[in-house]
Amino acid sequence: MKSGYKKILLIGVLLWQVLLLAGCDHDLSKEPEKKVVEQVPQPFRNQDSRGRYDTIGKLGTYSISIPAGVIDGWARYMGDPGDFADPKIKARYQRPPKTYDLPIESFGFLYRITDGDVYTSFRKTEEDYRHDNETLIPYGKPFPWASVSVYGQYDAATPLNFNFTVQDDFRVSKEISNIDYIQQEQPLYGLTVYRANNGIDPETGEPWKSDTLTKDRMIKKDQAGNIKTYIKCEFTQHKNFCSHMFYNDNWHIQVWISYNRSYLPHWQEMENNIIKILDSWRVNREGKLLGKQIGKA
Structure with missing residues (x-):
């Protein structure tokens, strides 16, 4: 009886050792490959007097650097999920690294019709905008600010x-x-x-x-x-x-502007000034400004 018990115990110990060795002896060649994360060098980005970084990308034809505090909301890049996209899609989406070649789909800003300036937070125009809201709108006086939305056009088959x-x-x-x-x-x-x-x-x-x-x-x-x-x-x-x-045509963009009709006589001046503003934000592919930025704080 004791001999049989010892034999069973010995077999159990040997079996346990075999299983232990099998668990340790795994085939490294069957392991899933680990993804190599490529480090993309961050491009140079311009900053304002408060240290805020510009928004960068390519708008239609040209690379631009939009001064911090100018954009009303945020810039949308080509491929970004829409505002009403499935939250799961938004969570999975990974935007490519921001560069001066990343196509911008759209962004908006506020333009002052009377002098061609733009609204920028932490600049005097922020104070001016609030003042005009308080002193003009309640009394039905013409509001000198226009809402501007700019859309890059990238489909060569779509006529401008x-x-x-x-x-x-x-x-x-x-x-x-x-x-x-x-x-x-x-x-x-x-x-x-x-x-x-x-x-x-x-x-x-x-x-x-x-x-x-x-x-x-x-x-x-x-x-x-x-x-x-x-x-x-x-x-x-x-x-x-x-x-x-x-x-x-030069920029390959479509621009939308909304304003009080009393400023309709200035429609052509508005178009010219908005292009002048965009021109002031142009940079080369390394981020070097080609002129003085309008709206920089």
């Missing part, structure tokens, strides 16, 4: 004009609302003007009381006949606003 957009808007107005947009004889500030049914509500025979579907529409064509500027303006509101879009 509003030819289709304008035609389609007119078509929809006719088919859905039975409104004909009629070109006016006299241009306005160099713009060709179209008014809904010549500005008359056909049901009443009087001027429109509402401009929800009947905003004035204005265009400007280039020498080739392509529509490069498209503006829609309210005309029945307590405060009438304009939604202004234009393309710039």
